Amino acid sequence: MESLKVNALRRYLLEQDLMFLAGQPAVYHCHHFNLFLDQTIDDALGTEESFRLRMSAAREFSGHLLSAVCEHAGARTPPERLQLAAQLFKLMGHGSLDFDADLSGGTAHGSHLHYGFAWLEKYGKQVRRRHPADGFAAGFAAAALEIAFELSPGSLRGVEHECVALRAPQCRIQLDGESSPDPAGAVIGERESENVVGPPEDGLFEDSIHPIVLGLKEFTAGVQGDERGLVQAFGVFVTMHLCGYYNRISYDAVQTIETRAPQSVGVLEDLLRESGHVCVFNTFGGILLSPEWEGLVGAPTNEPAKILAWCIAIGRALGMGHWTIAEFEPERRLVVRTSSSYESVYYRTRHGLASRPVEYLFQGAALAMAQLVHRVDWESKPQLTADYYKRLFKGGVPWRAEQTKSIVRGDALSEVVVTKVSG
Amino acid sequence: MKAGACSDDFAERPGCAAGAEHADPMTVGALGLQLGHSCHRMLVWECARVQPAVTLALPDALRDVGYCEHCRTPLVREPVHPREQSVVIVPRTGGVQIRAPFLTPLAAREAAAREVAREHCALIRRARA
Numbered sequence: 002m003e004s005l006k007v008n009a010l011r012r013y014l015l016e017q018d019l020m021f022l023a024g025q026p027a028v029y030h031c032h033h034f035n036l037f038l039d040q041t042i043d044d045a046l047g048t049e050e051s052f053r054l055r056m057s058a059a060r061e062f063s064g065h066l067l068s069a070v071c072e073h074a075g076a077r078t079p080p081e082r083l084q085l086a087a088q089l090f091k092l093m094g095h096g097s098l099d100f101d102a103d104l105s106g107g108t109a110h111g112s113h114l115h116y117g118f119a120w121l122e123k124y125g126k127q128v129r130r131r132h133p134a135d136g137f138a139a140g141f142a143a144a145a146l147e148i149a150f151e152l153s154p155g156s157l158r159g160v161e162h163e164c165v166a167l168r169a170p171q172c173r174i175q176l177d178g179e180s181s182p183d184p185a186g187a188v189i190g191e192r193e194s195e196n197v198v199g200p201p202e203d204g205l206f207e208d209s210i211h212p213i214v215l216g217l218k219e220f221t222a223g224v225q226g227d228e229r230g231l232v233q234a235f236g237v238f239v240t241m242h243l244c245g246y247y248n249r250i251s252y253d254a255v256q257t258i259e260t261r262a263p264q265s266v267g268v269l270e271d272l273l274r275e276s277g278h279v280c281v282f283n284t285f286g287g288i289l290l291s292p293e294w295e296g297l298v299g300a301p302t303n304e305p306a307k308i309l310a311w312c313i314a315i316g317r318a319l320g321m322g323h324w325t326i327a328e329f330e331p332e333r334r335l336v337v338r339t340s341s342s343y344e345s346v347y348y349r350t351r352h353g354l355a356s357r358p359v360e361y362l363f364q365g366a367a368l369a370m371a372q373l374v375h376r377v378d379w380e381s382k383p384q385l386t387a388d389y390y391k392r393l394f395k396g397g398v399p400w401r402a403e404q405t406k407s408i409v410r411g412d413a414l415s416e417v418v419v420t421k422v423s424g
Numbered sequence: 425m426k427a428g429a430c431s432d433d434f435a436e437r438p439g440c441a442a443g444a445e446h447a448d449p450m451t452v453g454a455l456g457l458q459l460g461h462s463c464h465r466m467l468v469w470e471c472a473r474v475q476p477a478v479t480l481a482l483p484d485a486l487r488d489v490g491y492c493e494h495c496r497t498p499l500v501r502e503p504v505h506p507r508e509q510s511v512v513i514v515p516r517t518g519g520v521q522i523r524a525p526f527l528t529p530l531a532a533r534e535a536a537a538r539e540v541a542r543e544h545c546a547l548i549r550r551a552r553a
Contacts, residue, residue: 290461296500
């Protein structure tokens with residue numbers, strides 16, 4: 002059995018800046034985004050139903066991933082496959098899993114699991130958590146067992162009984178038979194993605210964006226989990242994550258709320274957009290302020306066009322799609338387009354056309370980039386703290402973002418127009 | 425965030441750039457350490473900039489005291505100690521960042537960073553000698 006290297010499994014769809022890990026749509030996101038999105042689903046559905054959805058989404062897409070990786074590595078026996086699963090989980094930056102299980106189930110012991118560990122680091126001093134954090138790890142562990150023992154997809158479930166976020170010394174996930182397996186959803190891989198994306202186009206500042214994207218992709222090729230399974234880069238905990246997980250928990254939660262409490266759909270959608278603010282503020286901001294960025298590109302200055310071009314380059318390199326700048330008038334107007342996004346690929350493949358634009362991350366990211374470009378004094382090297390986030394995004398944001406074109410509504414590309422409204 | 429005084433005077437050390445850009449309340453003692461940007465609380469500390477020629481010599485000097493290079497690109501060097509602290513070096517600009525091990529308890533992170541900084545200061549002196 003071959004030793005795994007994430008880079009050998011990673012591919013980008015040509016000119017679309019969508020990333021795949023062993024054929025599964027994947028993207029880099031930091032712990033701030035991950036925790037915020039999970040919390041959003043908790044708030045929408047309640048913690049129990051949310052955990053179940055998160056576990057189920059992780060199980061589904063991890064199953065596809067592990068199946069492909071086992072094939073790639075030539076892992077045939079259950080021990081080989083479980084070892085490979087644990088290795089992959091670490092390399093993706095999700096922590097360490099140790100299996101004590103057979104084909105009927107068992108236990109997965111987790112240490113430094115990304116969600117629980119990062120939650121404790123971020124909130125542990127201020128908040129007492131009452132429910133376990135590692136829905137993703139629970140689903141991944143269930144999928145690992147299913148693949149190892151060639152069980153039907155969705156036949157096992159993972160329930161986290163002990164979690165470091167609840168002050169347990171380690172995480173413990175119980176794996177046993179699933180009483181109500183989910184129906185199989187449409188497969189989403191490279192071919193399906195190619196069917197959804199539009200023709201790639203260039204935008205403003207391509208001459209500076211393009212080489213940065215190439216350099217960042219080369220740099221991130223070497224980014225993978227340490228011996229504990231955590232990735233520290235750019236001052237954040239980074240994960241290589243499955244887009245299917247993000248998409249399914251988001252869109253399934255919206256569907257559930259549309260049925261159960263339609264008056265609350267707008268609130269949930271706003272929170273999903275805010276996940277884009279959280280991502281851009283923390284991850285993009287963290288990257289721009291890191292010594293890695295200073296070495297690769299240069300220290301950030303207070304030049305709006307430059308910061309905007311850099312943000313677009315970061316979005317592309319992380320695998321969020323072929324973002325381009327269609328128009329930019331500093332302090333007035335920004336138009337961001339993309340011929341591809343992991344949200345639209347999922348939505349079109351799973352749900353078909355939508356009645357309204359639902360690329361929440363893209364919408365939120367466009368607005369957040371306008372705010373970062375104009376309102377952050379980069380030369381002062383600010384601390385990107387929770388307080389600073391609140392000041393930037395909660396105190397009357399002077400921008401309005403409107404999605405004017407949408408791949409999920411049948412347009413060839415998606416477009417968000419951000420205009421100044423006050424201030 | 426301000427820490428106690430330190431016997432080392434970073435501003436007077438050979439090889440260190442003028443400290444004007446670091447004269448803010450976040451500066452820790454006289455080591456030139458400044459809390460850096462990071463989502464991890466108190467783990468990442470910026471040092472006063474050193475001359476690029478000195479940063480070029482630093483990786484070798486750190487290797488001599490037990491650090492191993494975890495370099496992802498020659499544009500950003502990152503020697504890591506077996507005890508997991510690391511020193512991120514940007515040769516082009518003279519930027520140096522100290523990263524304490526992330527398992528260090530919150531209350532001990534600043535001290536851990538300062539210990540690395542002292543070692544770092546001594547190496548800079550030696551590199552300039």
